[in-house]
Amino acid sequence: MSNSECKKEYLRRIHKVQDYIEEHIGKFLTVEELSDVAGFSKYHFSRIFQGILQETLAHYVNRIRMERALFLLAHRADKNMTDIAYELGFTDSAVFSRSFKNYHGVSPKEYRQEYSKNCKETFLLSEYNKDTAKKEWEGNPFPVKGEITIEHLEEKQMVYVRHTGTYETLAKEYAGFIENLFVHAQSQQLLDGENWILAIYHDNPEFGEETQFRTSLCLTVPDGIPVLEDGVLGKMKLEGGLYAVGHFQIRPEQYGDAWNYMYKEWLTHSGYVPKNSYPFEVYRNNPQEDEHHVNIVDIYVPIEPIL
Numbered sequence: 487m488s489n490s491e492c493k494k495e496y497l498r499r500i501h502k503v504q505d506y507i508e509e510h511i512g513k514f515l516t517v518e519e520l521s522d523v524a525g526f527s528k529y530h531f532s533r534i535f536q537g538i539l540q541e542t543l544a545h546y547v548n549r550i551r552m553e554r555a556l557f558l559l560a561h562r563a564d565k566n567m568t569d570i571a572y573e574l575g576f577t578d579s580a581v582f583s584r585s586f587k588n589y590h591g592v593s594p595k596e597y598r599q600e601y602s603k604n605c606k607e608t609f610l611l612s613e614y615n616k617d618t619a620k621k622e623w624e625g626n627p628f629p630v631k632g633e634i635t636i637e638h639l640e641e642k643q644m645v646y647v648r649h650t651g652t653y654e655t656l657a658k659e660y661a662g663f664i665e666n667l668f669v670h671a672q673s674q675q676l677l678d679g680e681n682w683i684l685a686i687y688h689d690n691p692e693f694g695e696e697t698q699f700r701t702s703l704c705l706t707v708p709d710g711i712p713v714l715e716d717g718v719l720g721k722m723k724l725e726g727g728l729y730a731v732g733h734f735q736i737r738p739e740q741y742g743d744a745w746n747y748m749y750k751e752w753l754t755h756s757g758y759v760p761k762n763s764y765p766f767e768v769y770r771n772n773p774q775e776d777e778h779h780v781n782i783v784d785i786y787v788p789i790e791p792i793l
C-alpha cells in the first residue's frame with residue numbers, strides 16, 4: 487500500500503469513528519469501543535485519532551456534545567435540563583450543567599434565557615456571505631421562498647467522501663470531491679441513474695467551530711449492493727423518518743437564504759420542531775447545464791411534532 491493509500495485508509499477509519507460517535511452521542515463511549523469501530527489497537531487509537539484530527543478523543547466527544555447542547559437549549563424549549571442531560575449521555579442535570587459551564591462559561595439556564603431574548607435580533611442560520619446577508623436581511627428578511635412539503639423518508643444506503651473545514655474551503659474544493667465520489671462509485675458499478683446526490687451537514691453553523699465543520703458529499707446506492715470502503719469511499723446510512731422538505735430554485739449565492747427561510751420563517755410557524763439529527767441538501771440538476779445556472783435543490787430538515 488502506497489503512502490497516499492495508507493493515509494486515505496486511516497482517514498476512512500477515523501470518519502467511521504466520527505459517524506459512530508454522532509449516532510451514539512447519548513451513550514458512555516469507551517476507548518475500547520471506538521477503537522473496535524476504527525479497527526485499531528486500543529493502545530494506539532487515541533494517539534492516531536489526535537494525530538489525524540489534531541484534537542484529543544475526549545475533547546472531540548465533549549465538543550460534539552457541547553455543540554449539540556447549544557442546539558437543544560436554543561431550539562427545543564420542550565426539553566428541560568434533565569431531558570437534555572440524558573439525551574447527551576450525562577448521568578444527571580447537575581453533571582451536565584457543570585460540564586456546560588466549564589466549556590462555555592455560562593450555565594445552560596443562562597444560555598437558554600439569553601438566546602431566547604436575543605435570537606430574533608441577531609440570528610442568521612446561514613453564515614454564507616456574512617456582510618451581504620446581514621444587509622439584505624434588514625430590508626428583506628426572506629428574499630428566497632420555497633414550497634415546503636412534509637415527507638416520510640425510508641432509510642437509504644449511501645457512499646460518501648468527507649470534507650472537514652470551512653464552507654468557503656468546501657466551495658473551492660467541491661468539484662474535486664464530487665469527481666472523486668463519482669469515479670470511485672463508478673469503479674464499483676454503484677451508479678444506476680437513480681442515485682441521489684446530496685450533502686450532509688453534520689455540524690450546526692450557528693454553534694460549531696467553522697474550521698471543524700464536517701460535510702459528507704454522498705450518493706445513495708441501492709440496498710443489497712455490496713460496497714467496498716476503498717480508502718476514499720465511506721459507507722453510511724441516511725436516517726429515515728419525518729422531514730420537512732423545502733423545494734427551491736436558486737442561484738448559487740442564495741443557498742443561505744433558502745436555509746434561513748426554512749428555519750426562521752417556515753419552521754417557527756409549522757407546529758414542528760427540529761429532530762436531533764442532521765439536515766441535508768439533495769441536488770436535482772446540474773446547474774452548469776442551465777443557461778441561467780439555476781440550482782434545483784431540496785433541503786431536508788428532520789422534524790417531529792411539537793408535543
